[in-house]
Amino acid sequence: ASRPWEIMGASCASNDNLDDQQSIPQHRLEALYTFKLLLLGPGESGKSTVLKQLKSIYNVKPTPLELEECKKALHQNTLECMKVLCDEADMFGYKIGEENKETSAWLQDEDLQYNDDLITPEQAKAIQALFKSKAIQDTFARRDEYWLLDACQYYIDHVERFAEKDFSPDEVDLVMCRIRTTGRNSLETKLKVNFQGRTENEPEKITYEVVDVGGQRNERKKWIKMFSDVKAIIFLVNLAGYNQVLFEDKHRNRMAEALEVFGQITGWRDESKRPIKKKNVIQGSDIFKNVPIYLLLNKKDIFETMIHKVGLNKTFPDYKGANKCDQAIEFIKKKFREKCPPEKELLVWDITGVARFDVKNAFRAIEKDLLKKYKPRIKEEVKKALAEQRKANGINTGCAIS
Numbered sequence: 001a002s003r004p005w006e007i008m009g010a011s012c013a014s015n016d017n018l019d020d021q022q023s024i025p026q027h028r029l030e031a032l033y034t035f036k037l038l039l040l041g042p043g044e045s046g047k048s049t050v051l052k053q054l055k056s057i058y059n060v061k062p063t064p065l066e067l068e069e070c071k072k073a074l075h076q077n078t079l080e081c082m083k084v085l086c087d088e089a090d091m092f093g094y095k096i097g098e099e100n101k102e103t104s105a106w107l108q109d110e111d112l113q114y115n116d117d118l119i120t121p122e123q124a125k126a127i128q129a130l131f132k133s134k135a136i137q138d139t140f141a142r143r144d145e146y147w148l149l150d151a152c153q154y155y156i157d158h159v160e161r162f163a164e165k166d167f168s169p170d171e172v173d174l175v176m177c178r179i180r181t182t183g184r185n186s187l188e189t190k191l192k193v194n195f196q197g198r199t200e201n202e203p204e205k206i207t208y209e210v211v212d213v214g215g216q217r218n219e220r221k222k223w224i225k226m227f228s229d230v231k232a233i234i235f236l237v238n239l240a241g242y243n244q245v246l247f248e249d250k251h252r253n254r255m256a257e258a259l260e261v262f263g264q265i266t267g268w269r270d271e272s273k274r275p276i277k278k279k280n281v282i283q284g285s286d287i288f289k290n291v292p293i294y295l296l297l298n299k300k301d302i303f304e305t306m307i308h309k310v311g312l313n314k315t316f317p318d319y320k321g322a323n324k325c326d327q328a329i330e331f332i333k334k335k336f337r338e339k340c341p342p343e344k345e346l347l348v349w350d351i352t353g354v355a356r357f358d359v360k361n362a363f364r365a366i367e368k369d370l371l372k373k374y375k376p377r378i379k380e381e382v383k384k385a386l387a388e389q390r391k392a393n394g395i396n397t398g399c400a401i402s
Contacts, residue, residue: 041236
């Protein structure tokens with residue numbers, strides 16, 4: 001049907017009718033519905049795991065190169081965990097039996113960590129035998145006292161499968177493998193997501209450019225390079241970190257580190273008074289003043305087991321609650337909310353990153369909130385674009401009779 005101003009050769013421009021979005025070039029409309037999201041958080045918080053889950057959820061298939069990298073990483077993850085356990089057993093004074101000494105010596109060889117040799121089936125059996133030994137089991141039981149990959153048990157349980165000649169990683173392996181993210185291999189993934197509840201003048205898909213950058217201390221100074229045009233930050237925290245130490249500093253508690261870094265990102269008002277080395281400081285107060293920040297408290301599965309054995313008051317003396325998961329998580333949420341400026345909204349989810357359902361639900365909620373926050377801005381950009389287009393075409397507001 002003709003519009004009133006199109007009848008009898010009349011034409012006029014409408015300033016406030018967003019149906020004219022159709023006249024905006026498709027690439028420009030898609031750009032307005034493209035959201036750059038940063039995954040931030042200290043090392044071992046699960047950023048890469050969450051990104052891999054999102055790729056799986058939104059059908060981003062792994063490339064042959066990614067599958068090969070995962071295969072190598074699973075072998076290296078296994079060897080790294082076993083080397084740490086052997087080294088720590090020595091530190092604790094636990095004696096490894098004669099039957100496992102050759103395997104232990106092989107694993108502790110420094111050159112082993114710097115070659116690409118894959119584990120053989122015979123070596124896989126030897127690794128499992130060593131892991132079951134009393135010295136290594138006693139060391140494993142004290143893993144809160146030193147750094148160890150959280151998925152260590154998974155690697156040992158599946159090492160014989162990894163060593164099979166025709167082994168190819170499955171979906172779970174892809175999620176569980178650990179490839180440390182650095183400035184050289186920061187991960188950026190484009191997710192094309194169906195636009196739920198779209199109108200006829202909105203794109204069929206929304207694009208999320210999800211960027212995962214390294215979380216270790218020496219990687220954080222590179223974060224600033226990623227901050228341009230960020231639409232939201234998803235900050236990840238390892239819940240089990242209340243009872244764990246850093247990879248780069250075995251005297252530093254992971255949860256304490258996460259709280260400090262989060263305060264820097266949000267621009268918490270007292271953070272600048274803390275004596276932090278300049279190279280590790282991220283000034284977030286101005287950069288992210290109007291950027292939504294979402295908090296994912298990750299590794300809930302590990303936390304649920306740990307909290308019954310080691311109370312939260314080990315790290316937080318002011319915690320007076322019971323050793324119960326829900327109570328302890330609410331206390332941790334409160335600690336992170338205290339690191340936000342009072343006017344800053346913070347949405348929080350507790351998740352298990354290796355559980356697809358948890359990641360999917362949290363991200364769907366983030367999507368919904370992002371659209372709610374950014375739609376008014378997008379509409380303004382559309383109006384501006386239409387006005388520019390009219391000007392370029394010599395069309396003025398009002399009606400002209402031809």
